[in-house]
Amino acid sequence: MFEKVRVRFAPSPTGYLHVGGARTALYNYLFARQKKGEFILRIEDTDEERSTEESLRGMIEDLKWLGLPWNEGPHPETLKDVGPFGPYRQSQRQHIYKQVAEELISQGKAYYCFMTDEEIEAQKEKQKAEGRPHAHLESPFADLSLVEAQKRKTAGDKATVRFKTKNLKKDYVLKDLIRGEVKFPSDMVGDFVLLRSDGMPVYNFCCVVDDHLMKMSHVLRAEEHLPNTLRQMMIYEGMGWQLPHFGHVSLVLDEDRQKLSKRRGAVACGQFKDEGYLPEAILNFVALLGWSHPEEKEIISLEEMIKTFSVERLNPSGAVFDRVKLKWMNAQHLRQKPNAELWALVNPFLVKSGVLVNQEAKWTSQALDVFKPKMEVLTDAIELFRPLSDEAFQVFPESKEVLSQPTAKGALTAWKSGLEGIGKDIMTEEDFLKIQDSVAAGAQVKGKNLFQPIRVAVIGKPQGTEVKILVPLLKVSSLISRAEKVLKEIG
Numbered sequence: 001m002f003e004k005v006r007v008r009f010a011p012s013p014t015g016y017l018h019v020g021g022a023r024t025a026l027y028n029y030l031f032a033r034q035k036k037g038e039f040i041l042r043i044e045d046t047d048e049e050r051s052t053e054e055s056l057r058g059m060i061e062d063l064k065w066l067g068l069p070w071n072e073g074p075h076p077e078t079l080k081d082v083g084p085f086g087p088y089r090q091s092q093r094q095h096i097y098k099q100v101a102e103e104l105i106s107q108g109k110a111y112y113c114f115m116t117d118e119e120i121e122a123q124k125e126k127q128k129a130e131g132r133p134h135a136h137l138e139s140p141f142a143d144l145s146l147v148e149a150q151k152r153k154t155a156g157d158k159a160t161v162r163f164k165t166k167n168l169k170k171d172y173v174l175k176d177l178i179r180g181e182v183k184f185p186s187d188m189v190g191d192f193v194l195l196r197s198d199g200m201p202v203y204n205f206c207c208v209v210d211d212h213l214m215k216m217s218h219v220l221r222a223e224e225h226l227p228n229t230l231r232q233m234m235i236y237e238g239m240g241w242q243l244p245h246f247g248h249v250s251l252v253l254d255e256d257r258q259k260l261s262k263r264r265g266a267v268a269c270g271q272f273k274d275e276g277y278l279p280e281a282i283l284n285f286v287a288l289l290g291w292s293h294p295e296e297k298e299i300i301s302l303e304e305m306i307k308t309f310s311v312e313r314l315n316p317s318g319a320v321f322d323r324v325k326l327k328w329m330n331a332q333h334l335r336q337k338p339n340a341e342l343w344a345l346v347n348p349f350l351v352k353s354g355v356l357v358n359q360e361a362k363w364t365s366q367a368l369d370v371f372k373p374k375m376e377v378l379t380d381a382i383e384l385f386r387p388l389s390d391e392a393f394q395v396f397p398e399s400k401e402v403l404s405q406p407t408a409k410g411a412l413t414a415w416k417s418g419l420e421g422i423g424k425d426i427m428t429e430e431d432f433l434k435i436q437d438s439v440a441a442g443a444q445v446k447g448k449n450l451f452q453p454i455r456v457a458v459i460g461k462p463q464g465t466e467v468k469i470l471v472p473l474l475k476v477s478s479l480i481s482r483a484e485k486v487l488k489e490i491g
């Protein structure tokens with residue numbers, strides 16, 4: 001029996017954090033929080049060529065952004081180990097794997113194999129020629145005495161350490177928390193490598209050693225690891241260690257039911273962040289890929305997920321990643337946010353795009369009241385706010401035709417003097433409509449000859465957001481200087 005729920009997220013830092021990885025991390029986090037257990041971040045970086053510090057930092061940033069803090073693992077800022085079961089990076093645990101491998105060897109459950117790559121290749125060719133293309137490796141060293149093996153090693157011969165499967169001829173049954181009973185015939189695998197000839201351990205071995213020594217009670221991970229579980233069960237059995245509870249969560253699929261790939265858009269958490277998605281929405285969305293709320297609720301906060309999460313409601317079949325739904329869900333979360341909080345998220349996107357606007361809380365809140373219903377992702381604010389930025393104002397080429405209307409100059413002169421006569425810093429929608437009426441009467445214009453030049457004088461182009469919505473968000477002085485710029489353009 002495990003004393004405590006302890007679960008882990010164990011990414012390999014060989015790329016970015018994929019939304020599927022975010023989901024695995026979330027499920028483990030939810031489970032730990034709900035059961036008052038611990039959530040551990042372990043770094044599976046034994047692939048020296050592909051693992052990078054940059055990827056590790058990126059993944060940690062993404063987990064922080066998502067808001068899934070871990071109890072043990074690399075410190076989120078310093079990356080130094082925190083917790084009693086470290087090191088939490090597999091690359092720093094090689095001495096431990098070596099020790100366990102030696103123990104298996106001394107018990108006759110693993111052995112040094114001196115076969116070279118060429119010999120292995122030649123054996124495969126031979127098996128094929130004999131009509132046994134799927135036969136496993138038959139190592140002549142499986143029963144070599146340890147004394148002999150040590151002699152060869154001392155003489156400098158290179159050896160891998162292989163797990164011996166020949167005495168394990170039985171079916172293995174995994175009681176998967178999500179998939180139910182999964183049967184693996186033991187002849188699915190042959191003698192597999194634990195340590196490579198350079199001493200580097202392989203994933204299946206490190207995973208078992210660490211899950212055991214770090215006292216993991218449950219392993220919730222992606223379905224693609226299901227076939228690995230047989231090898232892992234064999235190692236647990238070999239060491240006489242208790243098996244944790246396993247649950248393999250369904251694959252995340254594209255709309256065409258293929259494994260989710262970059263072809264159809266973002267799959268990296270970081271990219272969703274850059275595209276203006278909220279972490280709450282990403283978590284809500286990935287949670288529902290393979291899990292459902294007991295009351296089938298769709299918009300769920302992290303706190304509510306912690307309360308209602310259960311492994312029993314994890315679905316074994318593949319879940320489709322519906323990007324339209326994700327955007328909709330983001331809009332729901334975005335619109336729930338108080339304006340001040342939303343502004344703090346929106347403003348950096350505006351600044352980055354050179355859309356500099358008034359920062360007074362009263363103004364930003366008023367502007368967000370107008371634009372929030374039109375926003376689905378934070379980046380939608382860029383084009384919505386652009387017309388409000390004096391720095392970004394310009395007379396766009398598409399205004400040419402409107403400005404060449406013979407009545408345009410008269411209309412805009414009337415518009416400008418209307419603005420100058422208003423005697424206010426900011427006008428209301430009613431003030432605006434009054435000036436518009438006076439332009440119509442004074443310059444003898446109506447319809448598009450009235451509306452279009454005014455629109456160009458406000459936003460720099462004949463198409464865009466309704467002017468009467470924007471005008472109360474712009475200073476009268478700004479409207480005047482815009483009108484002057486446009487009049488200059490007419491000449």
Ligand code: GLU
Nearest residue numbers: 010011012044207221225
């Ligand atoms: N490092 C593995 C991966 O990134 C984790 C496997 C596991 O959770 O056991 O897929």
